[in-house]
Structure formats: C-alpha cells, structure tokens
Ligand SMILES: [Zn+2]
C-alpha cells in the first residue's frame with residue numbers, strides 16, 4: 001500500500017513480470033517517491049488500474065500520465081467521468097474493460113466486480129497469480145453476495161475500515177447529509193461493517209487482512225484494528241495476520257505467493273487490450289470524440 005486513507009489512495013501489486021498501480025490518488029510527486037521506496041520507477045509500470053473516479057483515487061494521474069504514457073485500465077463510465085471532469089483529456093492509452101470482466105495483465109489475472117458506492121461504475125478486484133490471490137475492496141457501502149463469493153478465493157484481503165460509527169455520529173464538523181451519505185448503502189464500510197465482511201470470509205482461504213481508507217477525523221488505526229481483532233478472537237482466528245495501512249507512509253511489503261520463475265509467455269488473454277499500431281491514432285480520436293459529446297457527471301473530488 002503506497003498510501004491509504006480518505007485523503008488519497010494508491011497501491012502497487014507486482015510479480016516478477018508485472019507491476020500494476022491500483023489507483024493514483026496521491027500527488028504525482030508522492031506516487032513517484034513512494035514507488036521509488038519500493039524500488040520501482042514509473043517506467044516499469046505495466047499500467048494503472050482504477051477502482052472509480054473519486055479524487056482520492058485519481059488526483060495524481062494527470063501529472064503522472066503526462067510524464068509517463070502509462071496504460072490506464074478502467075471501465076468506460078469511469079474513463080468518461082474522469083475526462084468530463086477535465087482530467088486526463090490528453091491521455092491516449094486507455095484500456096477499457098466491462099465491469100464483471102476477467103482479463104490478464106502479463107501474468108496477473110484480474111477479476112473485476114461491481115461494488116455499491118456513489119461513483120459512476122465503481123469496482124473491486126480479485127487478482128490471481130500462480131496459485132494465490134489478493135482481494136481489493138475499498139469504497140463500498142456494503143458487501144454484495146457476489147463480492148463475498150469472489151473473495152472467498154483470496155489469501156490476502158485489502159478492505160476499507162472507513163470510520164468508527166460513534167466517532168462519525170459525534171463528529172461536529174460534518175453536516176448531517178454528509179454523515180448520511182457515508183453511512184448509506186452507497187457510502188463506506190465502518191469498522192464494524194468491515195469486520196462482518198471479514199467474518200463471512202473466514203470459511204474461505206483468507207490468511208491476511210490489510211485495513212485501509214481510514215477517515216482522518218472519524219477513525220484511528222487502533223479503533224479499526226481493535227474492532228477487527230475482536231471479531232477474529234471471537235471466531236477463534238486470533239492468529240490471523242492483520243495490518244492497517246496509513247495515509248502518510250508506505251506499508252510493509254506483503255508477500256502473497258510466488259509465481260513461476262523464468263520468462264513470461266504471453267497468452268491470448270494478455271493481448272486482449274493491444275491495439276493495432278496502424279489504427280491506434282484513429283481509435284484514439286474516435287474515443288476522444290465520444291468523450292467530448294458526453295455530459296458532465298457529478299463532482300469527482302467529493303469523497304470521505
Ligand atoms: Zn475513496
């Protein structure tokens with residue numbers, strides 16, 4: 001986790017053959033600094049994968065992608081919302097997937113699924129490489145049945161513990177409609193709600209949980225960890241590995257599994273997004289024309 005919290009989110013997943021940034025919600029400078037701390041340069045990235053268009057997930061991408069023409073993987077509505085919000089208008093390297101699709105980026109198979117959150121088409125991910133898998137869900141109001149099923153297969157789970165319910169209710173700075181939005185079925189998971197989701201996954205393959213996207217004012221790592229730890233103790237799983245990612249520093253590196261050594265052999269799946277070079281200019285301009293005619297969506301910077 002390069003950084004995680006209500007003010008900015010980004011994570012790096014990597015195998016020997018592939019490096020993917022999930023979201024780019026820190027400044028480009030911070031993204032580059034934190035990648036460097038992980039021994040990765042932006043040139044080495046195979047792409048940026050987006051969960052949704054809120055500012056705390058995309059704010060560094062405009063500058064980062066102006067410097068490095070990274071492929072951006074997201075669904076069409078998210079791309080449209082970002083471009084209509086005035087960001088990444090000059091960016092040409094979009095790789096659009098349908099929500100629910102499964103595709104490969106090098107040797108990582110990416111499963112996408114919808115999550116309930118107040119963005120145009122927000123998604124969660126399950127990443128499979130070798131025999132191991134990582135689940136990634138931040139920014140969701142509740143866990144759907146389908147999402148829970150997908151996540152039963154993962155060994156490591158990144159999940160948001162956005163707020164402590166009492167701290168949110170008693171927060172003097174947030175107006176009531178904002179509190180209502182955060183608590184709604186299209187808002188964010190509280191510590192208690194996230195603990196319940198984790199509880200439902202204990203019958204699966206899960207062996208490590210990383211908490212993230214904590215609210216700056218309405219949560220603390222101690223409260224989030226404490227709530228989840230209590231649940232794990234109740235379920236006789238007190239020995240499960242548990243971490244809390246923070247906004248201001250890169251988390252430890254979590255090793256989820258090992259992939260086969262040696263050169264990677266591209267499969268048909270991995271060329272799914274490749275655009276023929278001759279036609280790429282035309283495709284690019286068709287794509288941006290389509291975006292120019294689209295209507296302006298909701299405010300992208302708003303998130304808690
Ligand atoms: Zn967010």
Ligand SMILES: [Zn+2]
Pocket residue numbers: 052054117119139303
């Ligand atoms: Zn959001």
